[in-house]
Amino acid sequence: MATGWAGDNAVQDQIDATVEDAIKRARSQLPQGPGLTHCEECGASIPEARRKAMPGVRLCVSCQEALDREQGAAAGYNRRGSKDSQLR
Template sequence: MATGWAGDGAVQDQIDATVKDGIKRARSQLAQGPGLTHCEECGAAIPEARRKAVPGVRLCIACQEAEEREEESGAGYNRRGSKDSQLR
């Protein structure tokens, strides 16, 4: 099948690369090491149940939610520049 300039499997290669990038980014954001007893942002106590559930926790729930909202605001950028994302 003729696909223009792209080689066979190019679309799948791009999908695989995007998935690998996402996994790498998610793993880099996982907390490591011992968790804190108090939030490093606001100093509020972090409940023991949260420390057990999230190894390496560094933020209280409120600060974690605020950080995730900030991260989501920049998530719309498509660095691969597919045509579909440019048409939106």
């Protein structure tokens, strides 16, 4: 049963698209290439254990935590829920 302008599976399609966007964003943020021995933000030494655990690591733990906090604050916005995105 279709209601209004939305298709029968519109809600599920929107959920699926949101999950796919989150997966793409997470994969794009994975470290790539050779890891660094020193943090590119503060210059602190990156321990050997961290470099082995996360190949391609570029930040020390404290700088990575700060970056995660900054990005976490902006991650709550759902552009698909805005009126403008529905007008396309």
